[in-house]
Amino acid sequence: MTHDVIRHLLDDYVTGELTEDARALVADHVATCAICAAEVESLNRIIARAAELPKSIDPPAEAWSNIRAAIERDKEAVTAHRVSAGVWRRPYMLAAAAVLLVILSSGATAIYMRGRTSGGDSSRSATLNAGNGATPASLAAFTIEENNYLRNVAVLQDLLDQQEASLAPETVAQLKASLRTIDEAILEARNALARDPANKMLIEMLSGTYRQKVDLLRRTAEMTRGS
Amino acid sequence: MSAVVSDSIGPNPSTMGEEKAAALDSIRRAQSGDVDAFELLYREYAGRVYALCLRLKGGDSADATDLMQDVFVKAWRRLETFRGDCAFSSWLHRLAVNTMLENVRSDIRRIARVLPMDDTSRLAGAARSSGIDLKMDMEDAIASLPRGARLAFVLHDVEGYQHQEIAEQLSVSVGTVKAQLHRARRLLRERLER
Numbered sequence: 277m278t279h280d281v282i283r284h285l286l287d288d289y290v291t292g293e294l295t296e297d298a299r300a301l302v303a304d305h306v307a308t309c310a311i312c313a314a315e316v317e318s319l320n321r322i323i324a325r326a327a328e329l330p331k332s333i334d335p336p337a338e339a340w341s342n343i344r345a346a347i348e349r350d351k352e353a354v355t356a357h358r359v360s361a362g363v364w365r366r367p368y369m370l371a372a373a374a375v376l377l378v379i380l381s382s383g384a385t386a387i388y389m390r391g392r393t394s395g396g397d398s399s400r401s402a403t404l405n406a407g408n409g410a411t412p413a414s415l416a417a418f419t420i421e422e423n424n425y426l427r428n429v430a431v432l433q434d435l436l437d438q439q440e441a442s443l444a445p446e447t448v449a450q451l452k453a454s455l456r457t458i459d460e461a462i463l464e465a466r467n468a469l470a471r472d473p474a475n476k477m478l479i480e481m482l483s484g485t486y487r488q489k490v491d492l493l494r495r496t497a498e499m500t501r502g503s
Numbered sequence: 504m505s506a507v508v509s510d511s512i513g514p515n516p517s518t519m520g521e522e523k524a525a526a527l528d529s530i531r532r533a534q535s536g537d538v539d540a541f542e543l544l545y546r547e548y549a550g551r552v553y554a555l556c557l558r559l560k561g562g563d564s565a566d567a568t569d570l571m572q573d574v575f576v577k578a579w580r581r582l583e584t585f586r587g588d589c590a591f592s593s594w595l596h597r598l599a600v601n602t603m604l605e606n607v608r609s610d611i612r613r614i615a616r617v618l619p620m621d622d623t624s625r626l627a628g629a630a631r632s633s634g635i636d637l638k639m640d641m642e643d644a645i646a647s648l649p650r651g652a653r654l655a656f657v658l659h660d661v662e663g664y665q666h667q668e669i670a671e672q673l674s675v676s677v678g679t680v681k682a683q684l685h686r687a688r689r690l691l692r693e694r695l696e697r
Contacts, residue, residue: 287685318692325641326660332550346576
């Protein structure tokens with residue numbers, strides 16, 4: 277083999293990734309070629325230095341608390357979903373639900389409509405915030421608002437669960453797919469917010485996504501009532 | 504925090520049977536929803552995952568922290584899918600590389616942030632902020648590599664992955680991995696030995 281061919285094999289030669297025959301050929305050449313010998317020596321130094329690099333570096337101390345906060349939110353979301361999905365399937369709960377739904381859904385709709393009529397554009401102004409309907413300015417304010425959203429989403433979700441039989445199967449499938457998309461967006465925004473709690477754009481985005489979910493549920497609930 | 508596992512976290516696949524009993528217990532408890540058990544796993548593996556993230560991110564400690572947090576949150580969500588076909592550490596490493604690649608694909612702006620070889624201004628700052636006090640010149644040089652060359656070098660020469668494994672993770676050919684690795688070593692030699 278020529279010098280130019282051998283040079284292209286030096287990387288594999290130093291890491292022991294050549295066949296025995298090829299390795300012997302390269303070794304013979306390196307023994308007589310000062311250029312290749314110097315390159316082998318240089319490659320070995322680089323590889324040795326890479327191997328000496330620390331394998332473990334302590335991450336910032338706050339990283340775990342951010343991760344744990346995201347995990348706890350995941351757990352709460354899963355628990356809330358299971359509770360809302362399961363409790364209304366119990367027959368004795370259905371009668372109570374009928375009464376509760378009238379009271380709560382009326383309240384949710386009233387709050388929703390108050391935000392809707394005060395703003396104009398439905399998707400942007402529709403809010404279930406019990407306060408002034410504006411996007412919260414801080415994470416603390418948003419946390420309070422988020423609880424309102426979650427309560428009202430639960431009310432509307434339960435209402436829809438009761439009325440699901442009156443919807444076409446393809447409509448139900450579409451609704452569930454849309455809700456999954458929105459829930460994923462909420463989860464992503466929530467995780468981003470955990471990493472950057474002061475980011476007002478994220479708070480606004482998350483509030484908007486919740487409004488979108490409430491709006492979708494409300495429209496569907498109205499559709500079922502009208503059908 | 505007590506160490507759960509003390510053996511290697513490297514890429515060479517090993518079965519779940521090789522994980523120590525304490526780690527297996529933590530994995531099983533975490534799979535059933537025990538966050539405290541997951542914290543034990545975090546405490547054991549975070550240093551290795553963070554080192555990988557830091558190098559994949561070219562020494563940017565803020566990006567590396569974000570990536571590591573994403574990796575562990577994803578690990579929690581996907582823990583049920585871990586069946587012990589490989590070591591938990593290998594599973595985490597793969598998750599880190601995949602998450603990093605997903606981030607790159609989803610945000611093209613990140614590609615534009617790759618530094619040219621002659622731009623050393625950010626490297627010193629990245630090195631200082633990373634808190635590494637060993638082999639800084641080597642870390643700087645790795646951080647300065649073009650992204651493809653850096654990925655190949657970190658995964659092969661630092662982490663010990665095989666060409667084929669890297670090719671699969673990066674969705675490129677083995678030849679491309681070798682070419683990037685050759686390029687990385689050549690650039691490092693130029694930078695470190697000139």
